[in-house]
Amino acid sequence: MLQRISLGSRLALLFAACTAVVSLTAGVLFNRASEAHFLELDQQLLDSKLPTLRDALKDVLTAEQFDARKPALLNELRHSPDLTLQVRSQTGVLWFDSQVPSIPQNGVHAGLHTLTESGVAYRAYTVALYPEKQDSPQLTLLLDITHHQHFLERMQHLIWLTVGLSALATALLGAWAARSGLRPLRKMSEIAASVSASSLTTRLPLDEMPAELAELTQAFNAMLGRLDDGFQRLSAFSADIAHELRTPLSNLLTHTQVTLTLPRDLEAYREALLDNLEELQGMAQMVNDMLYLAKAEHGLLSPSRERLHLAEETDALLEFFLPLAEEAHVQLRRQGDAELAGDRHMLRRALSNLLGNALRFTPAQGQVAVKLESAAQRVRITVENSGQTLPSEVLPRLFDRFYRADPARHEGSSEHAGLGLAITQSIIHAHGGTIRCESQHGMTRFLIELPAGSQ
Known part of the structure; x- marks a missing residue:
């Protein structure tokens, strides 16, 4: 009671x-x-x-x-x-x-x-x-x-x-004083009760709160800020994924309708199905990538730990990308060596995303370089490529989902949906590392720092 x-x-x-x-x-x-x-x-x-x-x-x-x-x-x-x-x-x-x-x-x-x-x-x-x-x-x-x-x-x-x-008398005065003193809490309760998806920008006035409630007010406002940020990200994600799926779905519908307008021979139907399969594979890859990012955001990525020689892993990836590089007249090279304990598959995927991204934006006669360094229980991996310098306002958004520095270049493309760098960042964070991008003087660099760890 x-x-x-x-x-x-x-x-x-x-x-x-x-x-x-x-x-x-x-x-x-x-x-x-x-x-x-x-x-x-x-x-x-x-x-x-x-x-x-x-x-x-x-x-x-x-x-x-x-x-x-x-x-x-x-x-x-x-x-x-x-x-x-x-x-x-x-x-x-x-x-x-x-x-x-x-x-x-x-x-x-x-x-x-x-x-x-x-x-x-x-x-x-x-x-x-x-x-x-x-x-x-x-x-x-x-x-x-x-x-x-x-x-x-x-x-x-x-x-x-x-x-x-x-x-x-003290009970009556105490009840009045307590009611007056607890007015900020009631106001906080009223604001909390009024918060909805359309009013997440509401904040408690910190300067009107007593000193004892200042920390609670800051925490409450910070919570509202996180909710607002999460809701905005969710809304943006819903709009982005709807936009990204609209084009391949529209292509599938249009192509299928055109195919069915007239009787065709078996080979024509086969070619139509192959075209549809390509679009469907792109959409399936996009859905898989989104599921992967959802797991990462909820802390469900659990990388295994095995001792990796990064020089060997990098050389294997460079050999894989060599035909594409030769076709684009781009030089690939690797410098240095390092070892760390990490998930082979996940780290290969992260480096593969960075190399593929670098090859797409490196002009002919350019180069893509991977530098490996070890120092003080930390491993640094640098992936750099020559090419156009990116504006400073673009750099913080490179790791956002569906973001493209040049959206017109890939509009409607399901092959490059703008998820590669977001996945790369999730993998690096799952390993306890950091990743950032620098772009100046015609060189763009992705710098990764990871703990060396132990097996």
Whole structure:
């Protein structure tokens, strides 16, 4: 049940409890201090009466001597109506008591103490008549302190009333303060409830938030930013893939419809099917690439780890691309060597994408070079090609899906859908590495850094 109480109610109850404890503690301390103060005043009052009483009972050692001094004693007691006096012999025999009925002797003992008799509270003070004598008669002074007790009782009632009222007032004020203090949280909740696909650009005003909520506000705004970025990427991806699939699908439909308009011989149908197969293979490759990227984005790529000699792997790829390079009159070369622990198939695919991309954009008589370097547990792979310098604003977008630096050159082509560099980046990231592109002075370089790792 406690877990269902609102945060504001919890704070209000805590404020009330703290105030009640503080008020009660202060009241108890004040009550104790008042009692000690009254005790001190009574002690001083009784001590001030002793010299007069001792003077009135001077040289009294026996009952007969006391009877002779009794009129003077009674005359002195008339000046203190709230004071009761008992005189006893050194053996405890009661000689005199100014109060009737008398307070029993078992209720009186030496020193200053408090006793109650017949509903009346007394401060009792028992001392020797002659402190310097061992067999001195005993004086017991009884001061009526009923008015003190009534005052202390009223004070206790006032303390409990104050505790109750202060706790109630603090609870109400605490509820108001908590509600006011939690207003930023309610605003955050309202914004979170209003967030939809069309309002992901909404942000909490950081400058209006208290310092305690600044970090939470930043995290909330960052979450909205990530959601907005993810939604924008998803929307862009949906639009891009629809655009990319529209052209080959349109080609398939048009080609099939044209083929079916007139009766044709077997060879014509065979050629039509072969053309359709080529488009379908391109579309299938695009779908496979998109599935591969989806796995990469969800962290589902788990590269195996085996010791690779990058010089051997690179030479094998260069030999594969050699016929294309010779046809385009482009020179291929490799420099250096390095070793690392990685997935052979995935790294070959990444390097193959980079080499294929470099060959497409390298003019005749140009060159494509692969440089391998090892240093400080890191491996650097550089794939560079000569050709047109890419604009600086293009470089950050090269690894986006379906992005082409020159879209008009490959519009409608399913062979190069703009996914190769995105796949390459996913493979490098899966191996814990980084990849970036530089383009200047007629040279474009892709620089890959990977941890050397261990097998």
